[in-house]
Amino acid sequence: MTPVPSASRINLLRLSDPKIKTLHLTWFAFFLTFAVWFAHAPLLTAIQASLSLTDTQVKALLILNVAITIPARIVVGILVDKLGPRLIYSGLLLISGVLCLGFAFANTYTSLAIFRFLLGFVGAGFVIGIRLVSEWFPAHQVGTAEGIYGGWGNFGSAAASMTLPAIALAFGGDDGWRYAIALVGVLCGFYGLIFYRYARNTPKGSIYFKPKKSGAMTVSSWGALWALLIMNIPMYLALALLAWRLAPNGVNLISEASMYVFFAILVVLFIYQSYQTWDINAEHLREGVPELEKYSFKQVGILNIAYFATFGSELAVVSMLPLYFLQTFDSLTPVTAGLLASGFAFMNLMSRPMGGWFSDKYGRRRSLMIMIAGLSVGYFLMGLIDSHWWIPLAVIVTMACSFFVQAGEGAVFAMIPLIKRSMTGQIAGMAGAYGNVGAVVYLTILSFVTYSQFFYVIAASALIGFMAVYFMDNPKGHITEVMPDGTVHTIEVGHR
Structure with a gap:
C-alpha cells in the first residue's frame, strides 16, 4: 500500500x-x-x-x-x-x-x-x-x-x-x-x-449518524446474526468466571448459593438479550437490507478477537507484573519491582499513537498482523525469563513486548471507526468488552499455571488472533450512511 x-x-x-x-x-x-x-x-x-x-x-x-x-x-x-x-x-x-x-x-x-x-x-x-x-x-x-x-x-x-x-x-x-x-x-x-x-x-455542519434501531447491534445478513449471537456467549461466560472467583472456591465474598443465583440471572439475561437481538434484526433481514446499508460483521468479529489478545493481555499482565518481578529476582525490593513493572503501562503514551499512525500510513490489516506477531514473540520471550537473566535485559524484553501489545490496541481502534459510522459506539463497545473478557480469562488461567506457562499461553492465543486478522478486509473507498429521509451520505475510509 x-x-x-x-x-x-x-x-x-x-x-x-x-x-x-x-x-x-x-x-x-x-x-x-x-x-x-x-x-x-x-x-x-x-x-x-x-x-x-x-x-x-x-x-x-x-x-x-x-x-x-x-x-x-x-x-x-x-x-x-x-x-x-x-x-x-x-x-x-x-x-x-x-x-x-x-x-x-x-x-x-x-x-x-x-x-x-x-x-x-x-x-x-x-x-x-x-x-x-x-x-x-x-x-x-x-x-x-x-x-x-x-x-x-x-x-x-x-x-x-x-x-x-x-x-x-x-x-x-x-x-x-x-x-x-x-x-x-x-x-x-x-x-x-x-x-x-x-x-x-461533530464539526459544524456535519451530521451525527444514528442507527435506525437501538437496543441491539443490527447486522446485514442471517449469517452475521448467528455470528453476533455466538459472540455474545464469551461475555456471559467471563461474568460467570468472575462470580466463581468471588465464591468460596475463590475469595469467598459470596456464598455458593449466591453464585448459582448469579449464574441463573446470567442465563436469563443471555436469553433476553438473544431474543432482543433476534427481534430487532429479523424484521429488516426478512425485508432485505439495501446494498448501501450493508457492512461486514466479519470485520467486527476479527477485531474482537484481536482486542481480546491485545488489551486483554495488557490488563492481565499489568495486574501481576510487579509480583512477577519480585518473585523472579531476589535482589529486587517491592518498590523497585513496582517501578520496573510500571514501564509496561507507561509505554501507552507512545505505543498506542504509534500503532494508530502506522495503521494510517501503511495499511490496517498489515499493521495489525505485524503488531500481533510482535506481541506473540514478546510474550514467548517473557516466558523464558528466569532469575539468571540480567535484569536490564528482562526489562527491555518486557518493554518491547509492551510496545507491540499497545500498538496493536491502537491498530484495532484505527480500524473500528471505518466499519459503520452510525454504529461505531456499539462496535467499539463490543471490542472493548472482549478486551475485558480476555483479562478475565488470562487471569483465571494464571491461577492454575506458572508465570512462564502464563506467558506461553498468551503467546499461543495471540497466534489465533494473527490468523483471524489474516482474513480481515482492508478498508478502501467509501462507506455510506442513509438518513431517514433517504438521503445518502458517503464517508471516506481508505486510500485506493
Missing part, C-alpha cells in the same frame, strides 16, 4: 483547530476515567489498614473493580450511538465523580465493595471517545488520533499510581487516602461540566 501524504500528520499544538481542541478535551476525559477507575490501586495498603480488611477482602475488591465493565461497555456503546458522546461522556464523568466520593468516604467493607463494583462502570468511558474522535478526524488521520486518545488517556492509571500516594501523604493521617481519592472524584465531576460546555458531537 502506498503511504498516505504528509497531510496525515496531526499538529497537537494547533489549538485553534477545532478538531485538535476536541482531541485534547476527549483524551483528558478518558485520562480522568482511568484515574478514577484505578485510584484505589496505589493506596490499597492504606485502605486495608484503615478498615482492617483481610487479604481476601482486598482481592475481592480487585475483582469487583472490573466485574461490571464488560456489560457497561456494551450498554454505553448503544447509548453513545443513540444520544451522542457529548451528553454521555459528561454524564459518565459526573456520576463517576459522585461514586468516587462515595468510595473515598465509605466506612464499612460492604459500602466499600458496593462503590468499587459500581465504579467498574467508569471503564466504559473509553468507548465514548472512540466515537467522538472518529467524527472529527478523516480516515487518513483517524488511527493516529484514536491512538493518541487511547494511549494518553490510558496513562491515567499510571498517573494515579505515581501521584496519589504522595497526595495522601501530604494530607497526612489515617484518612489521607480518603482525601486523595476524593480529590480525583471532585476533579472528575468538575471536568464533566467543562466537557459538556466545550465538546461537540
